[in-house]
Amino acid sequence: MPKLYIETVGCQMNVLDSELVVAALRQRGYELTGSTSDADTILFNTCSVREHAEEKIYSALGRLKNAKRQNPHKIIGVIGCMAQNHQRTVFERAPYVDLVVGPGQLHQVPDLLEKIAAGAGPQLEVSLGRKDGSRDEITRSHESFDPLRDPTMRPTPFQAYVRIQIGCDKFCTYCIVPSVRGPEQSRPPQHILAEARQLAAEGCKEITLLGQTVNSYRYRDGERTTRMSDLLAALHEIDGLERIKFVTNYPKDMTDDLLAAVRDLPKLAKYLHVPAQSGSNRVLQRMKRGYTIEEYREMHARIRDWLPEAAVTSDFIVGFCGETDEDFEESCELVRECHFKNSFIFKYSQRPGTKGAELYADDVPEDVKRRRNNELLAIQNQISEEDNQPFLGRQVEVLVEGPSKSAERSGATGILPVQNREQTQPPGLTGKMPVAHETVQLVGRTMCDRIVVFDGNPRQIGQILPVSIYDANAHTLFGAVVTQHVGPELFTLTT
Ligand code: 5AD
Numbered sequence: 001m002p003k004l005y006i007e008t009v010g011c012q013m014n015v016l017d018s019e020l021v022v023a024a025l026r027q028r029g030y031e032l033t034g035s036t037s038d039a040d041t042i043l044f045n046t047c048s049v050r051e052h053a054e055e056k057i058y059s060a061l062g063r064l065k066n067a068k069r070q071n072p073h074k075i076i077g078v079i080g081c082m083a084q085n086h087q088r089t090v091f092e093r094a095p096y097v098d099l100v101v102g103p104g105q106l107h108q109v110p111d112l113l114e115k116i117a118a119g120a121g122p123q124l125e126v127s128l129g130r131k132d133g134s135r136d137e138i139t140r141s142h143e144s145f146d147p148l149r150d151p152t153m154r155p156t157p158f159q160a161y162v163r164i165q166i167g168c169d170k171f172c173t174y175c176i177v178p179s180v181r182g183p184e185q186s187r188p189p190q191h192i193l194a195e196a197r198q199l200a201a202e203g204c205k206e207i208t209l210l211g212q213t214v215n216s217y218r219y220r221d222g223e224r225t226t227r228m229s230d231l232l233a234a235l236h237e238i239d240g241l242e243r244i245k246f247v248t249n250y251p252k253d254m255t256d257d258l259l260a261a262v263r264d265l266p267k268l269a270k271y272l273h274v275p276a277q278s279g280s281n282r283v284l285q286r287m288k289r290g291y292t293i294e295e296y297r298e299m300h301a302r303i304r305d306w307l308p309e310a311a312v313t314s315d316f317i318v319g320f321c322g323e324t325d326e327d328f329e330e331s332c333e334l335v336r337e338c339h340f341k342n343s344f345i346f347k348y349s350q351r352p353g354t355k356g357a358e359l360y361a362d363d364v365p366e367d368v369k370r371r372r373n374n375e376l377l378a379i380q381n382q383i384s385e386e387d388n389q390p391f392l393g394r395q396v397e398v399l400v401e402g403p404s405k406s407a408e409r410s411g412a413t414g415i416l417p418v419q420n421r422e423q424t425q426p427p428g429l430t431g432k433m434p435v436a437h438e439t440v441q442l443v444g445r446t447m448c449d450r451i452v453v454f455d456g457n458p459r460q461i462g463q464i465l466p467v468s469i470y471d472a473n474a475h476t477l478f479g480a481v482v483t484q485h486v487g488p489e490l491f492t493l494t495t
């Protein structure tokens with residue numbers, strides 16, 4: 001049986017793509033390995049959003065040069081966004097790479113690997129660029145790829161990503177995604193529902209719907225239009241599913257019917273990731289985000305009106321072209337004012353091929369970007385900590401994901417760590433059976449996507465449990481499983 005090593009970087013979309021590629025390869029007899037040295041095929045599923053992510057892949061490829069020299073039959077492949085972005089350049093920079101496949105062509109990976117093994121030489125399959133044909137041709141060249149699922153490849157078997165949309169048409173000037181993932185396409189609702197039903201039947205309790213601008217989801221079929229809120233209502237009906245999340249939202253498409261759906265459907269997570277990117281109108285305009293900061297504030301106020309308890313999170317880019325201290329201060333102000341549960345903060349990374357790279361100089365020095373990044377992060381961390389304080393003494397419902405990182409590091413459990421499951425899991429095995437009576441530190445999430453750490457029993461993994469919170473820092477709530485009094489005896493949920 002050929003052995004496959006796969007490494008995934010980037011967003012949830014890539015995690016899902018890797019799951020699907022592995023599922024397809026398992027059907028062809030591949031088994032997974034956690035080490036590059038005993039792998040017959042090594043795949044890197046890559047990201048192009050920032051330069052750093054691409055350079056790390058070239059370094060990883062560089063480290064494989066000798067292994068390939070020693071064993072020329074080892075197949076090395078680069079798949080995903082960097083493959084689409086760099087295409088032949090990957091072969092130029094790492095001539096021993098055998099396979100380059102863009103995110104719109106991943107269904108071809110199994111056949112291409114067979115061709116390479118049969119001696120056909122290096123293979124390149126990418127989709128059309130955004131100027132390389134009619135919209136229809138370009139769209140068709142970005143095939144969505146959702147035929148098979150593989151529960152053992154997921155971070156946990158009871159949580160799954162479901163793609164509802166591919167590509168993006170917003171063309172924010174800093175962003176490479178519209179070039180590498182192609183035109184925005186919403187997936188037919190009946191396909192999404194069938195996949196969600198299948199996942200629920202396999203024991204999946206939580207699905208996270210994925211799209212670059214997920215709330216722009218809209219599917220037209222003749223006279224009928226399915227909006228995001230309609231799709232959520234239909235998914236909500238599926239027995240077995242207990243939680244539904246969706247990422248990432250585009251501020252301008254946060255419509256009232258969607259907020260009403262999140263409010264009224266109990267399985268929907270009261271959690272909205274709606275990136276602002278900047279608090280300054282001047283910067284937003286240069287970014288071509290399509291809204292003013294006043295419009296973002298209005299949208300945020302509507303979320304608070306409809307969903308006062310919801311956790312709202314954001315992304316920010318610091319050091320975008322021409323960003324002044326005053327512009328940056330406006331981002332700080334927005335973070336303070338909106339009281340985000342969390343913000344992901346990135347230093348601007350110029351991406352060749354974007355409008356931003358063409359129109360504006362990357363003129364904010366690296367040390368200023370770093371300082372702004374740290375400053376905004378410090379403001380956000382303080383808010384995150386404040387935001388977690390009201391949970392002290394409260395009870396929350398936690399979907400238990402697995403042993404906490406520190407429990408894993410100390411080797412306290414016989415279970416595979418949540419984060420590394422896909423790397424370490426041999427095919428067909430579910431890992432060492434947890435020891436049922438052992439108490440370990442477990443980690444899970446609330447409906448609002450808050451991370452909760454508590455002591456429990458490995459058997460509780462995959463359950464939704466009441467946890468009482470006694471401590472909190474910026475990123476984690478600490479709690480104890482609530483014991484229930486049933487009948488004459490004390491029945492504890494931890495046993
Ligand atoms: N430089 C830095 N951050 C970027 N992002 C997207 N493109 C860039 C870039 N060129 C950030 C945005 C987006 C997140 C996924 O990555 O904040 O929301």
Ligand code: SF4
Nearest residue numbers: 168170171172175177
């Ligand atoms: Fe990139 Fe903007 Fe599309 Fe998000 S909305 S993927 S930032 S172009």
